[in-house]
Amino acid sequence: MRVPFGALDADYRAKRVDLDAAVLRVLASGRFVLGDEVAAFEREFAAHLGARHVVSCGSGTDAVVLALQAAGAGPDDAVLLPANTCVPTLAAVRLAGARPRLADVDDRTLTLDASSAAASLHPDVRFLLPVHLYGGVADLAGLGRLADERGLQLVEDCAQSHGASLDGKKTGTFGRTAAFSFYPSKNLGAYGDGGAVATDDAALAERLRRLRQYGWSRRDFSIEEGRNSRLDELQAAILRAKLVYLEPENTRRRAIAALYDTAFRGLPVQTLAVRPGAVSARHLYPIRVERRDALREHLANQGIETGIHYSTPLHLQPAYAFLGYRSGDFPVAEKACATILSLPIAPTLSDAHVDAVIAGVRSFFGETA
Numbered sequence: 527m528r529v530p531f532g533a534l535d536a537d538y539r540a541k542r543v544d545l546d547a548a549v550l551r552v553l554a555s556g557r558f559v560l561g562d563e564v565a566a567f568e569r570e571f572a573a574h575l576g577a578r579h580v581v582s583c584g585s586g587t588d589a590v591v592l593a594l595q596a597a598g599a600g601p602d603d604a605v606l607l608p609a610n611t612c613v614p615t616l617a618a619v620r621l622a623g624a625r626p627r628l629a630d631v632d633d634r635t636l637t638l639d640a641s642s643a644a645a646s647l648h649p650d651v652r653f654l655l656p657v658h659l660y661g662g663v664a665d666l667a668g669l670g671r672l673a674d675e676r677g678l679q680l681v682e683d684c685a686q687s688h689g690a691s692l693d694g695k696k697t698g699t700f701g702r703t704a705a706f707s708f709y710p711s712k713n714l715g716a717y718g719d720g721g722a723v724a725t726d727d728a729a730l731a732e733r734l735r736r737l738r739q740y741g742w743s744r745r746d747f748s749i750e751e752g753r754n755s756r757l758d759e760l761q762a763a764i765l766r767a768k769l770v771y772l773e774p775e776n777t778r779r780r781a782i783a784a785l786y787d788t789a790f791r792g793l794p795v796q797t798l799a800v801r802p803g804a805v806s807a808r809h810l811y812p813i814r815v816e817r818r819d820a821l822r823e824h825l826a827n828q829g830i831e832t833g834i835h836y837s838t839p840l841h842l843q844p845a846y847a848f849l850g851y852r853s854g855d856f857p858v859a860e861k862a863c864a865t866i867l868s869l870p871i872a873p874t875l876s877d878a879h880v881d882a883v884i885a886g887v888r889s890f891f892g893e894t895a
């Protein structure tokens with residue numbers, strides 16, 4: 527049996543009636559940028575999060591840039607982010623004009639916790655940028671306390687955590703601002719690029735609306751320097767149609783994760799821990815194994831697709847050598863990159879798919895299913 531990793535074609539088939547109607551509605555409207563669909567999506571996504579304001583933009587990377595800029599980050603500030611995340615988080619800090627400073631992650635969740643952040647807290651750091659990687663939740667309580675004690679601002683990277691929560695409160699509502707991506711493979715994905723920033727601060731939301739469109743306070747009148755980073759009406763209509771499925775799909779992701787967690791107990795496989803009080807969005811299901819590449823090949827031979835998130839920690843990316851970090855600086859992130867393997871967890875997977883993945887992993891370790 528073939529087990530696909532992404533399955534976006536199956537996802538479209540399951541939602542075809544809704545999605546086709548959404549696209550045709552926009553085509554007939556004659557309005558394609560920053561219209562009613564975008565305004566409605568921003569309201570609906572804000573309601574889903576429990577945030578006062580959502581301002582959409584062109585991508586998740588732009589969302590991180592705008593979230594940092596609106597919160598006041600600039601050339602005089604350093605931003606602390608985890609070494610274990612994908613490159614866009616770091617690219618966005620640089621694009622916002624700020625100085626990136628990296629910290630290691632905790633071994634159980636592979637996200638930023640307060641002790642790893644405190645250990646790397648250089649005096650020029652004014653912003654904490656935790657990433658809720660894999661759909662898990664970074665140590666928001668500890669990082670919030672650290673931010674209060676040191677006068678830092680918290681900005682969340684929620685590109686992988688749509689719908690995740692801590693103590694009943696959604697990720698994206700803890701920071702001064704929070705960035706979301708709607709890249710097609712995310713838990714809430716468009717059919718192209720898209721992103722959004724959430725905030726409870728009306729003045730920041732106003733500023734975000736300016737920054738995404740040339741700094742305009744009204745049409746053709748720029749009161750600060752801005753850019754063009756807008757969500758289009760087609761993507762907004764698609765996201766509105768898909769938003770209603772987010773919660774049930776996250777529930778299905780968690781059910782698959784629970785089956786994996788149970789099946790791998792007793793095997794030499796390290797699964798991710800979920801922080802107490804957290805509900806993970808289970809964007810990815812990474813395991814850590816010593817013979818990662820051999821397991822990957824073993825699964826591929828059985829038609830099971832896997833991924834690696836991520837193969838190289840930020841401090842060892844050649845483009846960022848100028849930051850001055852070296853191999854050995856962030857051992858937890860480095861070890862994770864060498865041993866991590868993401869198993870399929872798309873909500874469209876059937877129980878038979880999940881059983882095939884479990885049997886594939888167990889057989890690698892010489893266990894029968």
Ligand SMILES: *Cc1c(COP(=O)(O)O)cnc(C)c1O
Nearest residue numbers: 585586587614615685686707709
């Ligand atoms: C996907 C992602 C981004 C960037 O989003 P794009 O929409 O691809 O620009 C940023 N941070 C994290 C953690 C991501 O997974």
